Amino acid sequence: MRKKILAGTVSAIAIAAGAFVIAQGAIAQGAQPGPFTQAQADAGRQAYNDNCAICHQPDLSGATDAPPLAGSAFFGAWKGRTTEALYTKISKTMPAGRGGSLDDATYTSIVAYILHANGAAAGTTPFTPAASVPIGAIATGKLAADVTNPPPAAAAAAPAGQPANVATSAGFARPGQAVRYGDPGRFTLPTKFGLTFKGSIQNYRPVTDEMLRNPPDGDWLMYRRNYAGWSYSPLSQINTSNVGTLQLKWMWSMPENGTMEDTPIVHDGIMYMWGTSNTIQALNAATGELLWENRLGPAPRSPGPGPSTEETRSMGLYGTNLYVNTPQGWVYALDARTGEEVWKTHITDQKPGIGGSTGGLIIINGKVLVGMTNCGRKGDDNHCYISAYDAKTGKRDWRFVTTALKGQPGGNSWNGLPDNERKGAETWIAGTYDPVLNTTYWGVAQAKPWRRDLRGTGTGATDYANSTLALDPDTGKLKWWHNHAPGETFDLDEVFERVLVDHGAQKTLLTIGKAGILWKLDRVTGKYLDHAETVFQNVFTRIDPKTGIPTYRADIIGQKVDQWLSSCPGPEGGHDWQATSYHQPSDTLIIPLSQSCVFMLGNGSETYFEMPGSDGNLGRLSAYRTSDLKPLWSFQQRAPFLTSVVSTAGNVAFVGDFDRVFRAVDVRNGQTLWKTRLGTTVQGYPVSFSVDGKQYIAVTTALGGGSPELKPGTMLTEVHRPPNGYALFVFGLPDAK
Amino acid sequence: MTFRPFVPLLFAVMALAAPAAAADYQTNLGPMPLDDETKAVIAGRGDATASYDGKTLTVKGSFHGLPSSATEAHIFQSPYMGVPGEKILDLEVTRSTSGTLSGSYALTGAQAAALRTGKLYIQINSEKAPPGYTWGPNGTLWGWLFPAHETVGQDVPQQGHWFIPQLDTPSR
Numbered sequence: 063m064r065k066k067i068l069a070g071t072v073s074a075i076a077i078a079a080g081a082f083v084i085a086q087g088a089i090a091q092g093a094q095p096g097p098f099t100q101a102q103a104d105a106g107r108q109a110y111n112d113n114c115a116i117c118h119q120p121d122l123s124g125a126t127d128a129p130p131l132a133g134s135a136f137f138g139a140w141k142g143r144t145t146e147a148l149y150t151k152i153s154k155t156m157p158a159g160r161g162g163s164l165d166d167a168t169y170t171s172i173v174a175y176i177l178h179a180n181g182a183a184a185g186t187t188p189f190t191p192a193a194s195v196p197i198g199a200i201a202t203g204k205l206a207a208d209v210t211n212p213p214p215a216a217a218a219a220a221p222a223g224q225p226a227n228v229a230t231s232a233g234f235a236r237p238g239q240a241v242r243y244g245d246p247g248r249f250t251l252p253t254k255f256g257l258t259f260k261g262s263i264q265n266y267r268p269v270t271d272e273m274l275r276n277p278p279d280g281d282w283l284m285y286r287r288n289y290a291g292w293s294y295s296p297l298s299q300i301n302t303s304n305v306g307t308l309q310l311k312w313m314w315s316m317p318e319n320g321t322m323e324d325t326p327i328v329h330d331g332i333m334y335m336w337g338t339s340n341t342i343q344a345l346n347a348a349t350g351e352l353l354w355e356n357r358l359g360p361a362p363r364s365p366g367p368g369p370s371t372e373e374t375r376s377m378g379l380y381g382t383n384l385y386v387n388t389p390q391g392w393v394y395a396l397d398a399r400t401g402e403e404v405w406k407t408h409i410t411d412q413k414p415g416i417g418g419s420t421g422g423l424i425i426i427n428g429k430v431l432v433g434m435t436n437c438g439r440k441g442d443d444n445h446c447y448i449s450a451y452d453a454k455t456g457k458r459d460w461r462f463v464t465t466a467l468k469g470q471p472g473g474n475s476w477n478g479l480p481d482n483e484r485k486g487a488e489t490w491i492a493g494t495y496d497p498v499l500n501t502t503y504w505g506v507a508q509a510k511p512w513r514r515d516l517r518g519t520g521t522g523a524t525d526y527a528n529s530t531l532a533l534d535p536d537t538g539k540l541k542w543w544h545n546h547a548p549g550e551t552f553d554l555d556e557v558f559e560r561v562l563v564d565h566g567a568q569k570t571l572l573t574i575g576k577a578g579i580l581w582k583l584d585r586v587t588g589k590y591l592d593h594a595e596t597v598f599q600n601v602f603t604r605i606d607p608k609t610g611i612p613t614y615r616a617d618i619i620g621q622k623v624d625q626w627l628s629s630c631p632g633p634e635g636g637h638d639w640q641a642t643s644y645h646q647p648s649d650t651l652i653i654p655l656s657q658s659c660v661f662m663l664g665n666g667s668e669t670y671f672e673m674p675g676s677d678g679n680l681g682r683l684s685a686y687r688t689s690d691l692k693p694l695w696s697f698q699q700r701a702p703f704l705t706s707v708v709s710t711a712g713n714v715a716f717v718g719d720f721d722r723v724f725r726a727v728d729v730r731n732g733q734t735l736w737k738t739r740l741g742t743t744v745q746g747y748p749v750s751f752s753v754d755g756k757q758y759i760a761v762t763t764a765l766g767g768g769s770p771e772l773k774p775g776t777m778l779t780e781v782h783r784p785p786n787g788y789a790l791f792v793f794g795l796p797d798a799k
Numbered sequence: 800m801t802f803r804p805f806v807p808l809l810f811a812v813m814a815l816a817a818p819a820a821a822a823d824y825q826t827n828l829g830p831m832p833l834d835d836e837t838k839a840v841i842a843g844r845g846d847a848t849a850s851y852d853g854k855t856l857t858v859k860g861s862f863h864g865l866p867s868s869a870t871e872a873h874i875f876q877s878p879y880m881g882v883p884g885e886k887i888l889d890l891e892v893t894r895s896t897s898g899t900l901s902g903s904y905a906l907t908g909a910q911a912a913a914l915r916t917g918k919l920y921i922q923i924n925s926e927k928a929p930p931g932y933t934w935g936p937n938g939t940l941w942g943w944l945f946p947a948h949e950t951v952g953q954d955v956p957q958q959g960h961w962f963i964p965q966l967d968t969p970s971r
Contacts, residue, residue, distance in 0.1 A: 150836060151834075151836055154835055154836040155834055155835035155836050161835040161836075595963060595965065595966060596963075597963065598880070598881070598963055598964045598965060599965060600879050600880050600881040600882065600965065603879075615879055615882075617878070617882070626932075626933055626934070628879075628881050628882045628883070630880075630881045659881055660832075661832045661934070667834075668834065669832035669833055669834045669837070669932075670832060670833060670834065671829070671830065671831060671832045671833070671941075672829040672830065673881075674880055674881050674920075674942070674943040674945070674964055675943070675945055675962060675963065675964040676827075677827040677829075677950060678827060678829045678844065679953070684961075693959060693960045693961070694958070694959070695956045695957060695958050695959070696956065696957050696961045697954055697955060697956040697957065698953070699953045699954055700953065727956075731956055731958065732956030732958075733956055734954055776833070776834060776835050776838060777830075777833070777838075779838055779842065
């Protein structure tokens with residue numbers, strides 16, 4: 063609820079009234095001092111760094127789901143609103159998922175710092191929650207010069223006489239971090255890193271190129287199990303007739319804090335797990351016994367569930383090594399038998415502040431291919447790229463920059479922006495591979511900033527953002543690209559899994575992005591073949607039946623920074639990182655879908671609503687035949703799905719959801735055959751494997767992440783989840799008596 | 800766009816019909832746009848049906864679970880499905896946190912066309928919902944009127960094609 067505007071003091075009223083006159087009279091912005099003191103702004107800098115910078119970035123420039131809090135994008139969205147509205151917004155909604163968990167002094171100091179960062183001058187009147195001044199009257203939107211400087215020593219002092227930087231739950235936060243005893247998700251961050259338990263796995267069978275091309279039935283050697291990205295297991299011991307008897311075989315608690323969206327990797331009865339803090343563990347896949355552990359570190363930047371920049375979605379096996387890419391941009395080769403480090407390299411050679419890698423990896427012809435996130439800011443010379451490393455040595459072999467620069471194919475699609483203004487185009491989901499065509503296929507995320515009016519790209523397509531890329535894995539050379547959403551503007555990524563399916567002689571590629579449109583391409587040429595709209599969408603008014611090029615809604619084309627715009631789906635996506643499964647025997651693609659929309663104001667504010675026609679069901683699981691994109695079945699439920707799908711030759715598919723339910727459905731009709739309820743959100747990539755002739759299903763529960771966690775976290779007020787419970791669960795059939 | 804021959808016959812018939820054709824519509828009323836700041840005052844749920852006999856639109860519905868009492872309800876006309884629009888008709892609504900809504904009106908040709916193409920929506924306002932959003936002061940519940948279609952419970956699979964508004968509502 064928005065409070066009535068009641069200035070707390072006569073002076074505040076006077077300031078507010080004066081500011082209103084100034085704003086109405088179009089006198090120079092920022093002419094009045096702000097309703098805050100310099101001491102508050104200094105204290106706010108520290109509080110901001112402790113509580114906000116992990117998502118909104120130390121320079122307030124924003125990232126992923128966190129909008130910028132300084133500069134033209136912020137100012138455009140907030141100049142017509144008041145300091146009271148900003149305080150209310152922040153105090154009720156932040157930190158993300160834990161709105162209201164900080165004390166008033168901390169919130170007021172953070173608001174003071176944000177005003178300072180946007181060019182507002184400190185005054186003599188301390189800021190209070192009731193102080194209501196139009197932001198456009200006190201700030202300029204020009205970034206303060208000292209924003210990126212380290213806080214002065216005085217910043218550690220308590221704001222407004224309050225002991226804000228004292229950890230009241232000793233040991234439950236990093237030193238100096240302000241917390242309250244009742245804050246959810248506050249747990250000790252690990253401090254011990256390294257090879258904490260060395261393994262001695264005997265008779266390890268090296269993983270070969272042939273195994274990667276034709277994985278053994280009982281193994282799960284890579285992200286989506288096979289190069290084609292199917293997430294399909296040929297195992298059939300667990301099937302539609304007996305899946306109802308499934309029972310828990312063992313579980314394993316995973317490190318808390320941060321974000322986990324992991325794929326268990328399995329080879330010859332050994333399971334490899336990635337946990338937060340880059341904790342890598344080898345387990346006996348039949349019993350859950352720990353075989354080795356290497357805590358690569360670092361710890362998550364903050365206790366509690368983390369943002370969408372702290373996970374890695376899959377590791378990979380090759381030879382005798384386990385390969386790991388980390389959110390911090392490192393690529394490791396660990397000895398799969400002992401856990402010892404073989405080599406490590408950084409994808410940007412440790413360029414300060416640049417380079418993350420969250421999307422897992424793919425190993426092709428002795429090279430480890432990884433994508434990149436966190437690729438620099440407007441005005442610097444950094445760009446996102448896909449890079450390949452020699453699996454034996456870690457030496458970088460090639461890079462492919464995923465933004466088309468001047469002079470390159472597609473380079474004229476950025477409205478003439480200089481190269482150092484072309485940002486975004488992250489690759490946060492690992493690619494797939496066709497060995498016959500010797501081509502690897504990657505999805506690319508949107509250009510940044512999301513909103514095209516802020517980006518300055520006009521109606522340009524911004525290649526290769528939101529495209530499918532076809533690359534030669536030996537050289538990194540571009541074979542072709544297809545832009546699914548030219549000039550995208552709502553954070554509607556088209557970055558997700560590329561699934562390779564042959565229909566007779568026709569080699570196709572299927573992918574579905576946040577717009578919820580299932581695309582089908584010829585993967586030899588990149589030619590558009592077909593599409594199916596799987597959920598409600600109102601972003602595009604037409605899709606060209608010959609080229610697949612969409613036409614945007616008129617108000618999207620003419621958008622303005624201070625205009626609220628509707629987007630269905632919203633950033634949660636009709637489809638997101640929760641990947642599809644291709645059930646090969648029935649030519650069925652099973653797709654986790656979400657049904658929420660957003661109203662977006664510039665890059666500054668978002669409000670969410672249920673998708674029209676969804677009857678309040680945020681979750682939808684749908685199956686399509688890939689030969690003709692015919693819809694086969696669908697069901698809806700209130701909670702969205704937070705896992706990918708795995709299907710098996712037993713005609714069952716498994717999927718988990720936000721509200722802790724893990725279920726098996728009949729691939730042929732969508733009927734639920736079995737379900738159980740786990741400790742917290744079922745999140746990650748379930749897999750199936752076998753050991754000693756017994757088939758198992760493994761899935762993780764976890765928290766943290768971006769829009770798929772955050773949007774339902776706001777909208778599903780009736781769902782209550784524990785803030786902990788990161789774990790691995792392994793299910794199987796009852797033992798024969 | 801790929802033609803979907805399996806779209807229910809009902810929708811195909813409606814797509815070919817003139818604006819004056821009789822038809823039934825339905826909507827599920829859910830919370831208007833919210834965030835962590837406003838979700839405590841924007842909540843509740845409801846249902847409504849509408850029948851159009853070629854001249855008169857008759858709306859009936861119910862709602863429950865509002866955090867504060869309903870104050871008014873209207874039909875709005877939007878430029879696109881899912882995009883807020885302009886208020887065009889008033890509805891009777893129970894001034895409470897639960898109750899009913901109703902109304903009966905002769906539609907103009909443009910309004911009838913908007914109904915047929917999924918551009919009319921119902922909105923209920925309440926006392927404590929935010930007054931400042933551009934899409935309507937105190938807006939609390941809303942729902943777009945779509946052609947009558949089958950609805951089922953949670954987890955119940957539907958075989959074949961299932962209702963997707965932009966595919967199953969006439970575009971013109």
